[in-house]
Amino acid sequence: MGSIRHYYDAINAAAASIADHHEKQKFLKVIYETFYKSYNPKAADRLGVVYTPNEIVRFMIESADYLLNKHFGKYLEDKNVEILDPATGTGTFICDMLDYIRAEKLEYKYKNEIHANEVAILPYYISNLNIEFTYMQKMGKYAEFENLCFVDTLDNTGFNYKGKQGSLDFFSEENSKRVKRQNEKKIAVIIGNPPYNANQANENDNNKNREYPHIDKRIKDTFVKQSTAQKTKAYDMYARFYRWAFDRLDDNGMTVFITNRSFIDSRTFDGFRKTVEKEFEAAYIIDTKSDVRANPKIAGTTHNVFGIQTGVAIMFLIKKQKRENKTCEIRYIALDDFWRKEQKLQWLAENKLQNIPFEIVRPDKNSNWINLADNDFESLLPLCSKDAKFGKNKKTLFGFFSLGVSTGRDEWVFDLSKKNLIKKIKYFIERYMKQLELGKNDNNSLDYTIKWSDTLKINLRKRDKLIFNEKNISSYLYRPFYQKIYYYDKKISDRLTSNHETIFGQNFTKKNFVIAFSGIGSSKLFSILSSNKVFSHDSLEKTQCLPFYRYDSEGRRMENITDWGLKRFMGHYGQDIAKEEIFHYVYAVLHDPVYRQKYELNLKREFPRIPFYDDFHKWASWGKTLMELHLNYETIEPYPLQTVMTNDKTSPKAKLKADKENGIVILDENSELRGVPLEAWEYKLGNRSAIEWILDQYQEKKPKDTTIAEKFNAYRFADYKEQVIDLLKRVCTVSVKTVKIISQMKR
Numbered sequence: 098m099g100s101i102r103h104y105y106d107a108i109n110a111a112a113a114s115i116a117d118h119h120e121k122q123k124f125l126k127v128i129y130e131t132f133y134k135s136y137n138p139k140a141a142d143r144l145g146v147v148y149t150p151n152e153i154v155r156f157m158i159e160s161a162d163y164l165l166n167k168h169f170g171k172y173l174e175d176k177n178v179e180i181l182d183p184a185t186g187t188g189t190f191i192c193d194m195l196d197y198i199r200a201e202k203l204e205y206k207y208k209n210e211i212h213a214n215e216v217a218i219l220p221y222y223i224s225n226l227n228i229e230f231t232y233m234q235k236m237g238k239y240a241e242f243e244n245l246c247f248v249d250t251l252d253n254t255g256f257n258y259k260g261k262q263g264s265l266d267f268f269s270e271e272n273s274k275r276v277k278r279q280n281e282k283k284i285a286v287i288i289g290n291p292p293y294n295a296n297q298a299n300e301n302d303n304n305k306n307r308e309y310p311h312i313d314k315r316i317k318d319t320f321v322k323q324s325t326a327q328k329t330k331a332y333d334m335y336a337r338f339y340r341w342a343f344d345r346l347d348d349n350g351m352t353v354f355i356t357n358r359s360f361i362d363s364r365t366f367d368g369f370r371k372t373v374e375k376e377f378e379a380a381y382i383i384d385t386k387s388d389v390r391a392n393p394k395i396a397g398t399t400h401n402v403f404g405i406q407t408g409v410a411i412m413f414l415i416k417k418q419k420r421e422n423k424t425c426e427i428r429y430i431a432l433d434d435f436w437r438k439e440q441k442l443q444w445l446a447e448n449k450l451q452n453i454p455f456e457i458v459r460p461d462k463n464s465n466w467i468n469l470a471d472n473d474f475e476s477l478l479p480l481c482s483k484d485a486k487f488g489k490n491k492k493t494l495f496g497f498f499s500l501g502v503s504t505g506r507d508e509w510v511f512d513l514s515k516k517n518l519i520k521k522i523k524y525f526i527e528r529y530m531k532q533l534e535l536g537k538n539d540n541n542s543l544d545y546t547i548k549w550s551d552t553l554k555i556n557l558r559k560r561d562k563l564i565f566n567e568k569n570i571s572s573y574l575y576r577p578f579y580q581k582i583y584y585y586d587k588k589i590s591d592r593l594t595s596n597h598e599t600i601f602g603q604n605f606t607k608k609n610f611v612i613a614f615s616g617i618g619s620s621k622l623f624s625i626l627s628s629n630k631v632f633s634h635d636s637l638e639k640t641q642c643l644p645f646y647r648y649d650s651e652g653r654r655m656e657n658i659t660d661w662g663l664k665r666f667m668g669h670y671g672q673d674i675a676k677e678e679i680f681h682y683v684y685a686v687l688h689d690p691v692y693r694q695k696y697e698l699n700l701k702r703e704f705p706r707i708p709f710y711d712d713f714h715k716w717a718s719w720g721k722t723l724m725e726l727h728l729n730y731e732t733i734e735p736y737p738l739q740t741v742m743t744n745d746k747t748s749p750k751a752k753l754k755a756d757k758e759n760g761i762v763i764l765d766e767n768s769e770l771r772g773v774p775l776e777a778w779e780y781k782l783g784n785r786s787a788i789e790w791i792l793d794q795y796q797e798k799k800p801k802d803t804t805i806a807e808k809f810n811a812y813r814f815a816d817y818k819e820q821v822i823d824l825l826k827r828v829c830t831v832s833v834k835t836v837k838i839i840s841q842m843k844r
Contacts, residue, residue, distance in 0.1 A: 149186075149290045150402060152442040153355060154193045157411060160450035161286060161353045162197070164381070167451075168415050169349060171285075174202040178210060179282045181345075182289040183250040183338060185213035188224030190289050192231040200235060207232055207240065212279050216249040246275045251309045251337055253280070284345055288353040291338035312337045315344065324368030325463065326617065331365060333357065339369070343376055348418035358384055358410035361429075362467055364618040364702055370464040374425040379415040381450065382427070384408075385441050386434040391620050393784075395434060402441050413450075427466060428455035463702065470698040477706030478665055480683070481643060485659075494662035494683070494707060497647050499600060501613065501632040501640035502573075505591035506548040508805045511581040515570065517811045522584045524808070526563040529553075533560060546804045552591045563588055571605045574630045577782045578730055578828050579794040583631065597631060600644040602652055605631055610728070612643040612684055614705065621783035623700040625687045627724045638783060641704070645680050669709045678717040683707055685720030688835075689842045719838055726831050735826035736833065738762075739771040751814035753792040762792065762825060764818065770825060780832035787832050788825060795821050 162173045171178055173194070182190045191213050198206055213228070215221040228242045246253075247269075253276060313332055320331040320340065335356040342352045360366040361384055373380060386392075387401035388408030397406040430453055432441050458466045481498040484490035504510050509525055512518035528547045535542070538557045543549055563586070573583035585605065587593050601607050613632045614625045616639030624637040634640050647657045658676040666674050686692055686707055693700070710716050726733065749766035756763065760773040778786045785793065797814050800806040814821070 148403075149189050149355065150442055151189075151193070152446040153402060153411070154189055155197075156445040156448075156450075157288060157353050157355065158190070158193055158197050160381075160413060161288060161351060163449070163451055164351060164413055164415065165286065168351075168379070168417070169285075173286065174198040174206060176205065176210070178285045179212065179347075180206075180210060180286045180288065181212040181214070181279070181282075181284045183214050183287060183342065183345075184289050184291045185215050185224050185245070186220050186290070188213065188227040188231075191224070191228050194288075195228070195231045195235060203232070203236065204240075208243070210282075212244045212246070212282065212284075214246045214248050214250045214253070214279075216247070218247070221245070221247050244275065244279065246279055247272050248276050251312050251341055254311045283347040285347055285350040286353065287342045287346055287350070290355050292334045309337060312341055316340050319372045320366070320368040322368065323371040324365070326365045326367060331369065333359075336360075336366070336369060343372070343414075343416075346416050348416070350416050352414040352416070353412075355409060355411045358386070358388065358408035360412075361410055362465070367464050370460065370466060373414065374427075374460060374464060376416065377414045377425050378417040378420050378422060379426045380428065381413040381455065382429045383411040383445075383453075384429065384431040385410060386432055387441075392434055399437055400435070400441075402438055404438065427458035427460070429458045429467060430455050431467075465702065468698050470696070472695055472699070474696050474699040474703075474706055477708050478662070480705045480707055481641075482704065491659055491661050494659060494665075494679070495643050495657050496659045497599060497644065497657050498704075499594075499596035499642050499644075500592070500616070501634035501636055501642055502585075502590060502597055503592035503634035504589070505550040505552065506589065506802075508800050508802045509548055510584045510586075510590060511573065511575060512812075513581060513817065514811060515582050517809060518570070518582050518584055519565075519567070521805070521809050522589075523565055524804075525589070526565055529557070529563050533557060533562065548802060550591050553589070556588050561588060568604060572630055573633070574628045574636060575633050576636055576794050577626055577790045578787055578824070578831075579791055580630070585631075592634065599647050599649075600642065601631060602648045607646075607648050607652070607654070609648075610645045610680070610724070612680070612687070613637060613640050614643075614687060615639060615783065616641045617702060617704065619701060622781070623687075623693055623697065624782040625684070626782060627684060627727045629728055643683075645677070666709075666713075670713050674713065678714070681720030681724060682713060682717040683720065684724050685716045685842070686710065688720075688723060688839055690839060691843060719842065723835060723838055726834055730827055730831045731824070733827050733830050735823065736777075736829035738773060738826050738829060740822060741769045741771055743767045749815075751795075751797050753796050753814070755786075755789055755792060762788065764821070765814065768818070768822075770822065773829060774833060776836045777829050777832040780835045787828050791821065791825060791828060 158173070165171050165173060165178065173180065180194065182188075185191060191211060194211060195203060195207065213224065215224055225242060225245055228245065229239065232242065233239045316331050316336060320336060324331065335354070339352070339354065339356075339360075342354070346352060360369050361382065385402050386408055387395060387397065389395060389397050389401070389406040391408065395401075398404050401407075402409055432444060436444075459469075460466055461469050479485075479493045481495045482490060482493050485493040485495075486497055509521055510518075512521065525547050528544050532538075532544050537543075538554065540554075543554075566586075569585050571583050571585060572580050575581040575583075585593055597605075600609055600611065609629060611628050611632060612625065613628060613636060615621065615623055615637040619638040621638055626637065632640055632642050644657050646654050648654055656676050658679055662679065663674070663676060666679055687705060692708070696705075699706075744767065746766045749768070751765045752763045753765075754763045755761075755773075755778075757773075757775075757778045760771060760775070762770040762773060764770065773788070777788060780787050782790065795814055795817060797812065800810055
């Protein structure tokens with residue numbers, strides 16, 4: 098017997114095949130009148146995409162009622178308090194609202210001042226059944242719920258969106274009347290659980306979020322305009338619902354959402370936070386934490402209130418026409434990240450908002466709300482900036498910087514084997530060119546045996562050809578101390594730009610040295626590594642690159658450290674200093690454990706800044722030695738690890754595991770390296786030691802791409818075993834010597 102979700106999808110598919118809206122309505126109504134013979138509204142919620150636990154819904158409703166009275170002297174049940182759930186799903190919030198409001202007040206509210214929207218046809222009918230059943234149970238009589246609209250809320254801009262009347266084009270006359278009636282209301286409370294996916298993981302999935310021109314423009318003019326982030330996910334669905342709610346809300350009202358928690362501390366959402374500070378009188382935030390990516394020691398299924406990987410927070414926003422406070426008063430509380438789901442839900446069930454010991458948040462100048470840094474970071478020398486990069490401000494140490502390369506199809510354009518890489522690329526080009534010859538470029542006609550992306554689809558529509566060129570093959574630092582062979586072509590690598598040619602010249606043939614560091618918004622510890630090869634965006638995490646040289650379009654070379662920066666160093670130290678020495682000095686400072694600890698929060702939010710330490714030349718010497726170690730790791734003297742081999746297995750299975758306590762690297766069922774010193778594990782880049790990076794990258798893993806897995810999965814650890822043994826011994830030496838130098842920096 099299939100799952101409920103299986104039937105859900107099957108019925109949706111059947112309904113989608115019915116063109117006439119009225120026939121579709123009749124079909125679904127018959128299905129669900131039959132399905133709900135023994136009707137249970139709580140069971141119905143299991144068909145929703147995300148089920149909001151009752152403890153959360155009740156907490157949000159009771160808290161909204163309290164805040165409405167505190168700030169406006171009204172209650173949810175009062176007349177002229179219009180309530181809207183813009184993404185009602187299966188009607189959970191509305192049903193609990195009906196339970197909460199007193200019976201003597203409910204009939205009027207039900208018929209006139211409680212509203213809900215749903216865009217998916219199946220949840221729309223389920224919510225209708227839920228809501229009407231709940232009302233009947235409480236009031237002892239049936240009444241149709243006439244304020245449920247079948248509409249995509251984000252498309253519904255008919256409420257005179259900032260002076261521009263939106264269009265209304267809905268599937269039935271009755272529904273259209275409902276939408277128009279809702280749009281004439283002055284909404285005082287917007288409450289619910291909007292969707293919050295950022296984007297699709299794979300373009301081949303062909304399910305990218307649709308665009309919403311009005312909302313996206315408002316986001317661009319507010320959240321994005323006020324953001325300092327280089328790359329933003331401010332068009333996440335939950336951000337869109339927030340922007341819509343901010344505009345839809347009456348001059349005096351409240352927004353109450355439970356969403357992704359990233360708005361609290363993500364660099365991407367600094368513009369969102371600035372907008373909240375500007376547009377609202379007060380904010381109350383309950384952070385349930387449980388972001389598995391930020392804390393790998395917890396699990397979404399056991400610690401997250403929704404059982405998902407993404408952290409979750411509840412926010413109440415108070416909007417007033419006549420503001421009492423010039424700045425938004427922000428109150429914040431975080432639940433223990435290690436509490437299990439049941440503990441968090443119990444806390445929400447047992448605590449009233451008015452009794453919660455909130456912390457008063459005082460945002461810093463960059464609109465950071467939590468984990469505020471109290472140090473002298475702003476007084477240090479700026480390392481780089483977007484303004485300097487684009488010629489608007491030359492007061493930084495480096496004039497140019499760039500993100501590492503992001504291809505969008507790593508499994509296609511990288512390989513350890515040049516022969517296998519060429520096979521893959523030729524196959525990719527052949528399939529693309531056949532698609533070009535067909536002259537079909539709509540999503541449903543694409544050949545999905547190759548990996549598509551938005552950029553490649555644009556190239557197809559432009560009828561750009563792909564031509565194989567063996568000169569486009571280059572070595573590439575894919576991960577720390579792990580190289581791959583790369584086929585670089587701007588039409589195939591989505592984020593391969595002229596910036597990377599500025600660093601290594603056309604065809605990547607120019608000599609250069611790069612300081613790469615983990616970028617803004619990184620979840621892991623700050624990391625840094627030097628390279629003389631093209632660097633991956635994911636090498637360290639959101640990797641940024643500072644080259645020593647830069648090349649113009651004619652191939653002319655110039656130093657990237659600015660004259661302004663040079664003057665600051667010479668002025669401070671009172672002596673002639675070479676730019677190369679500054680480059681080494683910076684590399685040492687960014688390794689300094691005292692610096693990293695003191696400015697840990699700053700380094701997650703901003704580009705590094707550089708202090709002037711005593712004894713410049715000592716630090717420059719440390720930096721030079723470290724850089725030589727890291728650049729020349731393939732030729733450095735191997736560490737004398739003991740190689741232990743047996744012949745127990747004729748085809749030994751690859752293991753590639755680390756036994757740190759005993760100083761052992763287990764390569765496969767027949768091979769080990771012994772004698773790894775404890776300090777070798779201490780040299781970390783992010784959450785892994787350098788040795789562990791190598792072990793991870795040489796694992797035998799089934800490719801995620803189906804075509805690669807079926808046709809080009811040629812990698813076997815046994816073919817590279819001797820090479821890996823040699824590499825591990827050399828990187829062990831690098832690790833031990835790096836740790837020794839860093840230990841000398843501690844003061």
